[in-house]
Amino acid sequence: MSLLVKMTLTAALVLSVAVPFGAFAAGERTKGRYKTALAVNLLMFFGTLAFAAVLMFSGNAMAAEGAAAAGKASAAGMGYLSAALSTGLSCLGGGIAVSAAASAALGAISEDSSILGKSLIFVGLAEGVCLYGLIISFMILGQL
Structure with missing residues (x-):
């Protein structure tokens, strides 16, 4: 992935946290203000997540690699994603x-x-579920 893409994603993630709470810091402390800040934060976070997914699965980030290497990297990336999702x-x-x-x-x-x-x-x-x-994530990572 190019340096520009990494810097863009880093800036977007930092701004997704800083902008909502920084923009709504001044003024009266009401429950509606926190709901608005949370909604803006979630919107920016999931927008950044969608942008990263488009970059990850578009194939342009791995254009320099061969087709077989790109397929293997994509499969490994999906394995890491599934391990992270199972744990999270x-x-x-x-x-x-x-x-x-x-x-x-x-x-009681x-x-x-x-x-x-x-x-x-x-x-x-209840803790056993974690x-x-x-x-399961260790089993997935063992297959990679």
């Missing part, structure tokens, strides 16, 4: 599950402390 999405789901299970467990423990062991089992099961995603 499983950890996201595990985090959501742990937040629900742990808050319910804390409420505050009423009856004898159920601590039972509640920790449910929190551990480990399964990590194991």
Whole structure:
């Protein structure tokens, strides 16, 4: 990938974080302001992600390489992408599950402390989802 493309993507990612929160920093602190900043941040982030995907899959970034090398690099890139997605999405789901299970467990423990062991089992099961995603990503990376 050329230096210009790398610099453009770096600048776009930095601006996707800096612009929304920097532009809405002054003024009254209301809930609507934070929602607007979050919406602009998400729009810029996913726009940058779409731009990077177009560059990655267009083939122009690897025009100097041969067709076989480009195909192999594309397959390896898809493998790395799938490993990252399996880890990231499983950890996201595990985090959501742990937040629900742990808050319910804390409420139950505050009423009856004898159920601590039972509640920790449910929190551990929710954390297991993250480990399964990590194991799958190691298996994917082992095939590359």
